[in-house]
Amino acid sequence: MENAIEIRDLTKSFHSVLTGEDVIAVDHLTLDIHRGEIFGFLGPNGAGKTTTIKMLLGLIFPTSGTASILGYPPGDIEVKRKISYLPESPYFYEHLSGYEVLDFYATLFGIPAAERKKKVDELLDLVGLSDNKHKRLRHYSKGMLQRIGLAQALINDPDLLFLDEPTSGLDPIAHLDIRDMILRLRDEGRTVFLSSHQLSDVEMVCDRVSILDRGKLMRVGSLKEMLAGKSVEIRAERVRDDIFEKVKAHSSDAFTVDGAIRVRVEQSFVNETVQMIMQTGGEITAVIPGKRTLEDIFIETVREGTVS
Amino acid sequence: MSVTARRSLLAMLVPLLALVVWLQVQLDPMRQRYQPGKVTNIEIGTQFVAATLIGLKEVVAGLLWVRADEFFHSGNYAAVIPIVRIVTWLDPHQIDVYDTGAWHLSYNFTDSQERSDRRYIPPAQALYREGIANNPDIYDLYFAQGWMNFHKVLDFKKAIEAFTEANKRPAVDPSTGKKRMRPQFVGHTLAHAYRKDGQIDRAIEQWRQNIKDNERYVRESGDPGEQVMVDVARNNLNQLLREKEERSRLKPVKDAKFEAQWQFLGPRKFRVFGTLDLPTGARVRLVLRDKDFKEQEFQKFSWDIDTNQTILIDDLYVRDGRFSRTIDIERDVSIYPLKAEQYVMTFTFNPLTAPDFVQDVIGFKGEGLADQKYLVVRNGVRMLEKSFLIKRNQLL
Amino acid sequence: MTAWVIARNTFGEAIRKKILNVFLILALGSVLISLTFTFLEFRQQVVILKSFGLGMVQFWGLFIAIIMGISLIPADIEQRTIYTILSKPVKRYEYVLGRFLGGAITLAVNVALMGAAFLLVFLLKVNTRALESLASLDFGPFWTSWVWSGEVPGLIGGIAMVYMKLLLLLAVAVCFSTFATVTVNFFLSSAVFIAGSISSVTEAMSKSPNTPIVLRWLYAAVHYVVPNFGNYDVQNPIIHPEVPAADLSLYMWKAVFYGLAYTIILLVVGVLVFERKEV
Ligand SMILES: Nc1ncnc2c1ncn2[C@@H]1O[C@H](COP(=O)(O)OP(=O)(O)O)[C@@H](O)[C@H]1O
Ligand SMILES: [Mg+2]
Numbered sequence: 001m002e003n004a005i006e007i008r009d010l011t012k013s014f015h016s017v018l019t020g021e022d023v024i025a026v027d028h029l030t031l032d033i034h035r036g037e038i039f040g041f042l043g044p045n046g047a048g049k050t051t052t053i054k055m056l057l058g059l060i061f062p063t064s065g066t067a068s069i070l071g072y073p074p075g076d077i078e079v080k081r082k083i084s085y086l087p088e089s090p091y092f093y094e095h096l097s098g099y100e101v102l103d104f105y106a107t108l109f110g111i112p113a114a115e116r117k118k119k120v121d122e123l124l125d126l127v128g129l130s131d132n133k134h135k136r137l138r139h140y141s142k143g144m145l146q147r148i149g150l151a152q153a154l155i156n157d158p159d160l161l162f163l164d165e166p167t168s169g170l171d172p173i174a175h176l177d178i179r180d181m182i183l184r185l186r187d188e189g190r191t192v193f194l195s196s197h198q199l200s201d202v203e204m205v206c207d208r209v210s211i212l213d214r215g216k217l218m219r220v221g222s223l224k225e226m227l228a229g230k231s232v233e234i235r236a237e238r239v240r241d242d243i244f245e246k247v248k249a250h251s252s253d254a255f256t257v258d259g260a261i262r263v264r265v266e267q268s269f270v271n272e273t274v275q276m277i278m279q280t281g282g283e284i285t286a287v288i289p290g291k292r293t294l295e296d297i298f299i300e301t302v303r304e305g306t307v308s
Numbered sequence: 309m310s311v312t313a314r315r316s317l318l319a320m321l322v323p324l325l326a327l328v329v330w331l332q333v334q335l336d337p338m339r340q341r342y343q344p345g346k347v348t349n350i351e352i353g354t355q356f357v358a359a360t361l362i363g364l365k366e367v368v369a370g371l372l373w374v375r376a377d378e379f380f381h382s383g384n385y386a387a388v389i390p391i392v393r394i395v396t397w398l399d400p401h402q403i404d405v406y407d408t409g410a411w412h413l414s415y416n417f418t419d420s421q422e423r424s425d426r427r428y429i430p431p432a433q434a435l436y437r438e439g440i441a442n443n444p445d446i447y448d449l450y451f452a453q454g455w456m457n458f459h460k461v462l463d464f465k466k467a468i469e470a471f472t473e474a475n476k477r478p479a480v481d482p483s484t485g486k487k488r489m490r491p492q493f494v495g496h497t498l499a500h501a502y503r504k505d506g507q508i509d510r511a512i513e514q515w516r517q518n519i520k521d522n523e524r525y526v527r528e529s530g531d532p533g534e535q536v537m538v539d540v541a542r543n544n545l546n547q548l549l550r551e552k553e554e555r556s557r558l559k560p561v562k563d564a565k566f567e568a569q570w571q572f573l574g575p576r577k578f579r580v581f582g583t584l585d586l587p588t589g590a591r592v593r594l595v596l597r598d599k600d601f602k603e604q605e606f607q608k609f610s611w612d613i614d615t616n617q618t619i620l621i622d623d624l625y626v627r628d629g630r631f632s633r634t635i636d637i638e639r640d641v642s643i644y645p646l647k648a649e650q651y652v653m654t655f656t657f658n659p660l661t662a663p664d665f666v667q668d669v670i671g672f673k674g675e676g677l678a679d680q681k682y683l684v685v686r687n688g689v690r691m692l693e694k695s696f697l698i699k700r701n702q703l704l
Numbered sequence: 705m706t707a708w709v710i711a712r713n714t715f716g717e718a719i720r721k722k723i724l725n726v727f728l729i730l731a732l733g734s735v736l737i738s739l740t741f742t743f744l745e746f747r748q749q750v751v752i753l754k755s756f757g758l759g760m761v762q763f764w765g766l767f768i769a770i771i772m773g774i775s776l777i778p779a780d781i782e783q784r785t786i787y788t789i790l791s792k793p794v795k796r797y798e799y800v801l802g803r804f805l806g807g808a809i810t811l812a813v814n815v816a817l818m819g820a821a822f823l824l825v826f827l828l829k830v831n832t833r834a835l836e837s838l839a840s841l842d843f844g845p846f847w848t849s850w851v852w853s854g855e856v857p858g859l860i861g862g863i864a865m866v867y868m869k870l871l872l873l874l875a876v877a878v879c880f881s882t883f884a885t886v887t888v889n890f891f892l893s894s895a896v897f898i899a900g901s902i903s904s905v906t907e908a909m910s911k912s913p914n915t916p917i918v919l920r921w922l923y924a925a926v927h928y929v930v931p932n933f934g935n936y937d938v939q940n941p942i943i944h945p946e947v948p949a950a951d952l953s954l955y956m957w958k959a960v961f962y963g964l965a966y967t968i969i970l971l972v973v974g975v976l977v978f979e980r981k982e983v
Contacts, residue, residue, distance in 0.1 A: 057791045060982040077793050090782045093713070095720040107709045108792040152788060162791075185910040309798065310977045317972050324969045329928045331962040336907055338955045342938040343904060344947075363869070363937035367759030367881050370752035374741050399755075401944040404748040447947050482747040483830040485855035485945035502724040556780075 004160050004191040005033040005164060006055065009065035012051050012215075025051040027215035033193060038186050040223070041195040043212035044302060048095075049195040052212075053162050056193075057085055059200055066267065081109065084158040086255035088165045088195075090149035092137050098124060098148055099133040105152045123151040143174045150181060160191045167201050179205055199294045211298060213305045219297070226297055231264045236277045236287040243280050247273050344371075346397045346444070369398040373405055385416045396439070405438030405620035407452045413611065414460050419640040420499060426621055427604070427613045427643075432515045434606035447490040451497070458497065462506035462661055471498035489529070492522050492537040499544070506660055506673045506689060508552050517546035525685060555667070558676040562669055565629075566682050566692040568592070568655035573634065575704045576646070580624065581632035584657060584692075590666045595657045596620040596635075598648035600649045600699065616647045624655075649700050657692040705962040706794050707802035713814075714806020724768060724814055731764040731818040735825050746832075753829055754859065754943045757822035761815060762866045766897070768814050769807075769870040773877020774889040776803040777978070785983050797975040804878045804971060810869055819863035823856060855945055861956060868963040869936035873897055876931060877965040879974040882981060890982065899926055903934030931966050935959045 010109050012026040026048040027235050033039045040197060043049050049302060054060045056067055072079035101118040111119060124130045127147035137145065146166065153161055163182070168173050182205050185192055203223070212222035219226070231265020237260045239247075247263050248254040250273070254263040267275050274284055345365040356368045376391040392409030395402055413432035418427040443449055454470030457463045474494050478487040495518040502511035515665035518541040526534045554619065568582035580594055597619040604614055624631040637644045659667060659674035668678040674690030682692045718724060738756035741749055777800070780786040786816050790799060799890030828835060830853050837845035877893040884892055899906075927953035936959055 022711065054787075057787075059787060059790060061980070077795055080791060080793040083791070087784060087787040090788065092788065093717060093785055094711075095717050104713055105788065105792060108706060108789070108794055110705070110793070124765070149788075156792075309795075314976060317976055321969060321972055324965055325929075327965050328962060328969065331958055332928050332932055332935075335932075335955065335958055335962060338951060338958075339935060340904070342941050342949055342952060342955065344940055345933075358898075361763060361898065361905075363934065363939070364759045365762075365937075366755035366939055366943055370738070370755045373744070373748070373752070377741075377743055399940065401940065401947050402751065402831075403746075404745050404751075412722070443947070444930070445948065480946035482750045483851050484853050485858070487946065502947075654721065 002035060003032045004035045004037075005031070005067065005069050005193065005254060007031040007056075007067045009115050010052065010055060010067055011064045012048070012060070012247055013063050024215050024243075025111050026055070026062075027061070029092065029212070029215070029217050031210060031217060031220065033191065035210070036186070037192055037207040038182060038192040038194060038205050040206035040209035041193060041212065042197065042199070042202060042209055042298060043195075044197055047197075047212040048215040049197075049212060050164055051215075053085070053164050053193070053195060057083075081156060082158060083160045084153040084156060085162045086149045086153040086164060086166055089142075089169065090145060092145065092148060092152075094136065097134045098129050098134050098140070098144075101137060101148060102151055102155060106155050109156045111155075119155065123154055126154070127151045133272040136152065143170055146178070147175065148172060150178070150197075158190065160193065161185065162193045162195075164195045164198070166194070166197050167196065175201065195252055200296060203294045209294070211301045217303070218301045223294070227294065232267055232270045233262065233264050233286075233288040234270065234273055234277075234284065235288070236260070236261050236282045236284045239277055239282040240280050243276055243282065245274065328408075344400045352394055363424040365398045368601065369395045369402060369405075372398075373402070385412055388412055392435070393609070393611075396442075400439075403439065403446075403448050406435060406443075406449055409435065410435045410439075410452065410456065414456050419637060419643050421636065423620065423622055424460075425643045426619045427615075428611070429456075429691055430604045430606050431609060431611050431613065432456060434609040438609045445477065446480055446487075446497065447474040447477040447494055450477065451490075451494055454497070454501070454585070457502055458504070458586055464501050464660070467501045468498065468505060468507075468609055471501055479643075489521075489525050489694075492518070492525055492534070492541075495521050496537075496541065496544070503672075504660055505549065506687075508548070508672060512548055512552070515541055515548060519545065523538070551664075551667075551672075555671045555675065558671045560676060560678040560690075562586075562676045563678040563680075564670075565658070566657060566679055566694070568694045570617075570653060570696065572702060574638075576638045576641075576644070577634070577636045578703065579634050580653075580655070581630070582624075582655060582694075583630050584626045585629045586626060586657075586662075586666055586669060589663050590626040590657070592624040592626060592631055593654075593658065593661075594620075594622045594624055594633075594635075595654045595656070596698075597652055598650070599650035599652050601652075615642070616645055618644045618646050618651070620644055620650065647699060651698040651700070651703065653696040653698055655694045659690065659691065660689055705796040707805060710789070710799060710802025711792070711805035713811060715809045716768050718806065718810035719813070723771070723972055724810070727764045728814065728817055728821075730823045731760050733796045734760040734763070735822050739825065739829065750826075750830060751943055753826055754855075755939070757819075757826060758862045758866060758939045758942065759861070761822060761863060762869065763809070764818065765815055765866060765870045766873065769811055769874045770877055770890065770893055770897075772810060773808045773874045774881050774886050774893060776807050776878060777881045778886050778889075781983050786942065790983065796981075800878070800882070800975050800978050801971065804875065804974075807874050808871055809880065811874055812867060815863060815867045819860070819866075819939050822863075824898070826859065827853060830940065841961075858942045858945060861953070862939050865936040865938055865956060865959065867931050868960055872933065872963045872966055874968075875970040875974075879970040879977075882974045882977040896930060897933060900930045900933040901937075902934045903927055911942050931970075932962070935962060936972060 008030050010026055011024070013022045013024045015022050029052060041049055041052070051060070054071055055062050057075050067074055069079050071083055081208070097103065098296040099120060102123060103116060106119055119170040124133045127150055129144060129147055130150070132140070132144065137148065140148065150166070153163070167178050171179070179201055182192055182194065194202065194206065205221055208222050209226065211218045239256070239259055239261045244261055245257050247265065251263040251265050251267050254261065263273070270287065273288065277284060352372065360366050372391050373395050376388045377389040389409060389412065392405055395405045410432040413428040413435065415424055415426050419425065436456070439449045442451065451471045451474035454467045454474060457470060458467035471494065473491065475498050477490060479490040480486070481488050495514065499511050499514035499518060502514055519538060522538040522541055526532065526538060529689060563585070565583055565585045568580070571579045573579055582592070584590060584592060596616060601617060603617055620635070620637065622633065622635065624633050659670050659672065659677070662670070675690060677690050677692070679692055682694050684691050684693050735757050738753045743754055744752065780789070790796065831850050834846050834849040837849065873893065876896050877889060880889045880892050906927040908925045910920050910927050915923065938952065938956065941947050941952055
């Protein structure tokens with residue numbers, strides 16, 4: 001099977017006792033996640049990301065719609081052997097030490113004692129907690145807890161990982177660690193469902209992304225495609241006027257002062273433009289990737305959603 | 309969980325509930341045997357009531373009894389009795405509470421001259437009866453009831469009855485919880501009671517039985533130190549045989565010249581005096597009571613006595629052939645309300661209750677008494693008795 | 705098996721919580737208090753010690769059972785530790801059973817410790833004389849006068865009855881915790897405990913001709929359907945060994961079966977509710 005997750009018309013509404021209104025947290029979501037990809041599940045706070053993940057794990061139940069995870073229904077005991085979950089700001093039994101908590105989770109997978117010890121030590125090593133493994137989690141920092149969270153999500157060599165905002169609230173160094181870890185997971189052929197509102201992480205690691213806003217899927221596609229066709233700003237000096245005119249024809253935004261130009265061209269036209277300028281004696285002073293980033297897309301999408 | 313699994317679990321609930329109800333039906337009739345305590349609506353504080361409801365009756369009983377002890381030490385005897393009532397309701401197997409409660413009733417409500425309020429004797433008897441009904445298998449409360457009748461009421465027939473029951477039953481060792489033979493003093497006291505009642509032959513028989521019982525006690529306890537009680541019983545038997553022998557030869561030769569009189573000293577204050585030519589240490593019993601006084605009867609224990617009744621009992625000590633005492637009940641209006649119109653004042657010398665050295669002179673039952681005046685023979689006992697009929701205004 | 709792993713972890717969690725030690729100390733303290741009533745007759749002292757021992761094991765055990773019962777599952781939900789557990793290969797019913805079992809073990813250990821402390825105090829009390837000879841360094845009389853009270857088995861039976869009562873209460877609280885909030889559950893479980901404890905009253909009322917017929921049914925319903933905690937109040941014959949108590953052990957076995965059957969009912973209901981619970 002090609003798809004790790006297939007979501008069809010998945011809807012979840014919560015009834016608010018306070019306001020008496022129904023909140024639609026996830027609204028007819030249809031989405032496929034391919035095997036082996038790192039999928040970025042984006043959306044602002046309150047978009048419905050966590051709600052979606054909890055439905056996929058069988059922790060809460062959809063109001064309507066279906067989902068299939070590795071071919072199983074959510075919450076199926078068999079699929080739970082193959083997947084793992086790192087919740088948003090995870091909490092663990094604080095009375096346990098790092099070692100004990102991982103040992104506990106490993107036992108839940110039925111891993112035999114001898115293997116368990118090896119596995120737990122390996123994981124502690126991997127996430128860099130070997131020195132603190134006998135400390136109670138009560139005395140762990142937030143970053144250390146996040147690493148325990150990652151370790152517990154790896155304990156069963158999962159085919160599919162759900163990571164809910166894995167970098168939120170972490171310092172930049174920890175960010176990098178987590179990013180490296182995710183990249184490694186992809187290299188090992190695992191599928192990662194990564195929810196985030198932290199675009200910088202997603203941008204560097206994800207194959208495909210979707211954008212969710214107020215429960216609705218706004219966009220989905222490969223990251224390359226989404227960023228493709230975007231403009232690049234080129235700055236150059238001593239550009240001949242005829243060349244400027246030529247370039248201007250392809251440009252959305254161009255102007256010149258004494259042979260120094262600044263133009264904005266489509267990405268597909270960058271090479272051609274640069275060559276033309278250089279071959280005619282011009283000097284490129286800067287090629288600046290267009291300001292359109294994932295962030296632009298994100299903001300644009302969310303804003304469009306708001307307007308419409 | 310599959311729908312089928314859910315359905316089967318739901319279906320399982322039905323037979324399980326049926327099983328539970330069935331077991332409850334089985335348990336109910338048995339349960340009452342093990343839960344003798346009653347929940348009461350008497351004021352004991354909400355937290356205590358709540359505790360009794362959730363299976364802590366015995367704890368509440370214990371706490372209340374500890375509190376009762378404080379009242380006792382502060383002299384507040386009246387507060388002790390209601391607690392006795394509640395405690396024995398909560399836990400009807402609190403033997404010592406019955407005993408202590410009845411003892412309070414019969415001894416501790418006293419007037420300003422230390423005479424006890426006799427109107428509390430019937431409640432004490434009722435409390436003993438209730439305690440015995442609830443704890444009929446061990447000697448303790450029979451003995452305690454007997455002792456009150458023996459020592460306080462001087463009703464030896466009743467005492468013999470109770471001691472006889474006590475003497476059939478075992479004791480329980482508080483350290484091991486196991487039954488064991490009752491202490492030897494039970495049989496001894498029964499023999500003394502027979503003797504006091506003038507049943508000398510029964511007393512002799514009982515001493516013989518006591519010797520056997522005590523020997524068995526020594527064997528069973530394996531404690532040679534207990535041998536001393538065998539010896540005590542032997543001595544008592546021998547002494548009684550000797551006394552019987554000596555006193556059987558007595559003839560009515562001793563005229564005790566019994567005379568008694570009373571004199572008004574002021575409201576609720578009078579002097580009683582008289583002569584009795586017997587050795588110092590003899591006693592004359594004074595009873596002042598309503599003319600139509602009838603002892604109250606209690607079917608169930610209650611301390612709700614008839615406060616209109618008056619009964620005063622005192623023992624007048626004879627010294628050098630005379631007795632005299634000033635009875636001052638001015639401050640004891642609640643005990644002696646004097647509400648009746650007429651009263652009977654009786655002076656009695658009863659040989660049965662006389663000490664040994666007096667009986668040496670007059671015999672067990674007054675066989676040696678030669679008095680003509682005031683002699684009455686009751687149940688074969690030759691007593692001396694003089695009564696006055698008094699009007700209320702003669703005392704006030 | 706998985707339930708057992710969760711149970712073990714639950715137990716580990718409980719014993720590392722200081723709060724249970726506090727109850728243990730309170731229980732021991734309240735038993736020791738009864739030793740100070742030396743102004744009473746010796747027999748009365750022993751009776752009060754036994755009453756207090758069994759009563760206090762129950763009293764403090766009630767707190768342990770209710771506090772654990774109402775919080776075992778909600779604490780996991782509140783602290784979100786349940787996410788990482790239920791997303792592992794753990795069936796929901798295994799989780800509920802595991803939490804309950806862990807609580808039951810914790811309760812058993814606590815009751816056993818409180819009970820053992822009480823029995824120790826009791827043995828020392830009934831051996832006051834032997835101990836006095838020990839204090840005077842006279843070991844001979846110590847050995848000969850020490851008694852192994854024949855009441856110990858009865859008292860252990862009494863402690864077992866207390867445990868069954870507390871176990872049933874734990875099951876009630878765990879069952880309710882699958883749908884009620886902690887605060888609501890505290891009052892709910894307490895109310896059920898009281899309603900189920902006054903079984904002698906409910907039984908009498910349901911049979912009394914003075915009760916209106918509708919109320920009679922109501923009392924009968926309370927008596928037969930609400931878990932009957934009053935069934936376990938058999939301390940009186942245990943406190944008073946001189947009182948004949950026919951068929952007491954038969955009764956106790958039936959009461960144990962009753963408790964186990966009811967516990968299963970409560971767990972089934974709890975599991976059915978929890979299966980559908982959003983965490
Ligand atoms: N248990 C719940 N009860 C009521 N509303 C909820 C509940 N869980 C989430 N929501 C609401 O659903 C929406 C989506 O929440 P969530 O999935 O947590 O968003 P995200 O993870 O994307 O930040 C929010 O409006 C949130 O308030
Ligand atoms: Mg979220």
